Amino acid sequence: EAQVTQNPRYLITVTGKKLTVTCSQNMNHEYMSWYRQDPGLGLRQIYYSMNVEVTDKGDVPEGYKVSRKEKRNFPLILESPSPNQTSLYFCASSWGDSLNTEAFFGQGTRLTVV
């Protein structure tokens, strides 16, 4: 089954404790991205990757890191989480070109930083 898988689904952590949210897709998509969803603000892009070893900042990259060592995986890293990073996070993947660009979303990760 074609899917985007995120882990964990829920995470409560303390300020400053490094964490990683994993994202994996099995559709051989080139394009992967991370969004955060906050009430009244919609989906805001954090980072995106056009292909292996190619990553770029989205609209709200501060406090986040990503890596794309393999095509299928795109982990989101919070080196020193702060309470303002409490949010619902979605990973998405797509072919990334202008002809076939439906974005498939993971199940979401609800992160709480206390």
Place this chain on the structure above:
Amino acid sequence: GENVEQHPSTLSVQEGDSAVIKCTYSDSASNYFPWYKQELGKRPQLIIDIRSNVGEKKDQRIAVTLNKTAKHFSLHITETQPEDSAVYFCAALSGGGADGLTFGKGTHLIIQP
């Protein structure tokens, strides 16, 4: 970069009536405009999309229209049903795909019985 504005933020309609959600975009080079539906506690899922070489597209009770000159596009849902209650997001793809999708802030559609 691209900027997408979406209105209204909340829309309440009677079951059976029509609902219209409107979006505007800023980058005239944007060429792909999808709409996503997000039910409570679920992930966003594509419901319909339109490309810049088409003015209108319909899929059963859902239709999308695009006005490239005015840089706006709209989602139309006819004969609304309770299962249409959700948050709807419009988006625009710019930068030839390299910049990814820019989303509107979402519309919470409430279907009143």
